């Protein structure tokens with residue numbers, strides 16, 4: 001595994017109409033990781049991916065992939081990369097096999113029917129290999145796009161919104177494909193609107209907003225650091241005051257006194273300790289549960305802070 005396999009240094013992208021879609025982006029991606037870019041519509045996710053794939057040019061900054069300077073050797077870098085684009089554009093009247101095979105040819109790679117057949121098998125497309133692309137469902141078309149992106153054995157795969165318009169079953173299938181590729185050593189960078197997707201599969205996540213990277217973190221560290229859980233008690237009408245024994249904990253009472261929330265810091269026995277103290281204090285409650293903070297709520301908080 002190479003550290004800083006992809007190095008993005010102070011990269012800006014200003015489109016012809018003067019719109020700054022990326023501002024001073026600094027980011028390093030490690031070889032073999034699954035990296036998720038999260039951000040609202042128009043944040044700059046596709047722009048960043050398109051810049052890295054050489055589809056559009058950045059205006060400022062430096063990009064190195066496997067030590068190669070992107071501006072100096074685009075051709076070499078392009079051969080390392082596969083891209084599954086956000087838009088579904090496919091030729092209607094070609095067969096699945098010919099289309100994927102043709103993509104491989106475009107990269108100047110030697111014909112390898114077995115490689116293509118195996119790829120189609122891996123993507124559950126082997127029974128459709130002789131179908132015309134227009135005869136496929138949306139999810140199948142997306143898998144053809146993945147096959148095309150992988151047709152020349154790239155070391156890096158970019159997936160721009162792989163789950164858009166895909167049902168949950170197929171999404172899970174897609175995750176399996178991504179895990180398999182990771183095992184084979186492929187570096188995977190994906191953008192997604194489905195935060196639970198990033199929560200499920202990513203090793204690291206970056207939040208991007210208005211063309212700026214606002215946070216890059218190991219997913220588990222992020223969930224631990226910012227995603228503290230809460231122990232929430234629903235109170236009954238008789239509740240008046242928090243018993244003094246509970247003051248050693250960090251808590252918050254809702255305005256209408258309908259619930260009390262204890263913030264958990266992941267210390268051992270914390271939950272049972274609070275429960276015991278409450279029992280001792282004889283405080284009445286109707287119910288309790290543990291609320292887990294998800295990546296989604298962390299992300300929403302971040303975007304809110306950014307807007308302030």
Ligand SMILES: Nc1ncnc2c1ncn2[C@@H]1O[C@H](COP(=O)(O)OP(=O)(O)OP(=O)(O)O)[C@@H](O)[C@H]1O
Pocket residue numbers: 015016017019020021039040041042043044045046047048086
């Ligand atoms: N060719 C272009 N010329 C001018 N502005 C552009 C161009 N392409 C994109 N933009 C602008 O750059 C910003 C970022 O667009 P981008 O497609 O990278 O966003 P995104 O994060 O991928 O959004 P989405 O989640 O909707 O796919 C947007 O404001 C968009 O309007």
Ligand SMILES: [Mg+2]
Pocket residue numbers: 045046047086160
């Ligand atoms: Mg996009």
